[in-house]
Amino acid sequence: MNIYKKTLKVKKMLESYIDDTYLQPIADAQLIERLCEEAKTYKFASVCVHPYCLPLVCRQLQYTNIGIGTVIGFPFGANLSQTKIMEARHVISVGATEVDMVLTSSSP
DSSP: OOHHHHHHHHHHHHHTTOEEEEOOSOOOHHHHHHHHHHHHHHTOSEEEEOGGGHHHHHHHTTTSOOEEEEEESTTTOOSOHHHHHHHHHHHHHHTOSEEEEOOOOOOO
């Protein structure tokens, strides 16, 4: 196998481990749709967005094997544990398949 074919094989393998993420405070529908299209094109493992973007991402990635990720308590983890639990349950019910939760590093 020549170096070009080996490189392509490694590239395809690596793409399946990438989470395509957009966690800026404001994202419009066009940007999120583009993120999802990119994930489909390169066969990324998942798309990770803020919870308010989940309905759009779920529609865009319907019928694919791409994971749908979101964050809880991002970026500081300052929410109460009970709030994080309720939010995690809610985003899973909306369609999230992966949940990244920011834990509180210490208490006062």
